[in-house]
Structures are given as structure tokens and as C-alpha cells.
Amino acid sequence: MSPFEIISSTIAVIAIAVNIAALLFLGLQVRQGVQNAAAVDKARQEEWVRRRKEASMQFYMSTLDRREHRMSTLPPDRDGVAIKRYLEDVESDNSKHSAVRTYLSYLEMLGTGVNSGVLDIEVIELYAGGTIVATWNNYGEWIAKTRVKFQSPRIYCQFEMMARDIAQRRSIPMWAPDSIEQVKASASDESAIEIGKL
Structure with missing residues (x-):
């Protein structure tokens, strides 16, 4: 082997070694980039969850006076007997009917926020989970009758889904009603009820 071939072979080996080192370095850089992107994505998701929880707390606190007003008008959410008596007069008393609709509409809005992921279910459950389920348990029959009466199965459905999730x-x-027939049989204006689905 001539000195030129030795030098040429040495340069070729060095070039191969440099290329291999460059490829390894590039591979490590790509791997590090992927790990950094995953870390950034995870941090973004954690920040989004934190902000959603914070927004949930702010929303709930900003509606505190509305809930306080409801407490002065409606029976306590956990007092099933008082609520049942109150609901007996709802159809004939516009102010009572308005108070019930306003409160249930608030819970429907809260349920819409929770069910769509805008508000955080964990925060809402911690703040008011028991109250939400108790409210559904005490107003559910009235809501079911209202759905049948107006042939509208989606009335307060977001509230129901949220309460079900928390429960x-x-x-x-x-x-939950035993059957649609149970709801129809107990509805106050059976003549206005046609067969429908809940």
C-alpha cells in the first residue's frame, strides 16, 4: 500500500467516523427536541387545567349572590318535604314558578359549562356536589313531569348529566323515574300529555 492510499484510507475512515458522530449528535438533538416538545405540551395542558379550575372557582364565587337570593326564596336543596310542598303551588303561583325556573336554569348553565369542559367537574363537585345531587333528587320528578308536559326531553338535561356524573x-x-308511565301518571295535566320519550 502506497503512502497516498494510506492517507486516503485514513481520511476516509476519519470522514466516516465524523459522519457517524454527526448523525449520532443529530439523533440526540432530535430526541431532545421531541422530549422538550412533550414537556412543553404537558406544561400547556397542566396550565390549561389549572386555568379551567381557577375559572370554575371564579364562576362559582361570582354567582354566590344569585345562590344566596335563591336560598331566601326557595326551600333548602336537601329538604325534600319542603320542596315537594313548594312545588305543589308552582303552577298556580307565578313568582314561585319563576324562582324554580331561574334556579334550575342556573344549574342547567352550570351543567352546560361542566359537561362541555369549560368548567371543571372536580372543582364544582368539591364546592357543591352534594347540593347538586340533592337538588336533582328533590326536583327531578317535577323536571320529568315538565318534560312530558311540554314534550321536550331535553329540559334541564345538562343539569341532570352533571348531577349523574357527580352521583x-x-x-x-x-x-330516576321507574318508567315514563310513572311520570305520565303523576303529571298534573294528563290531558295535555301525549306519548313521547324522555
């Missing part, structure tokens, strides 16, 4: 998380029972 499942807490492993507590939730009111």
Missing part, C-alpha cells in the same frame, strides 16, 4: 363519582343514589 357516580361519589357512589350515591340519584332519583
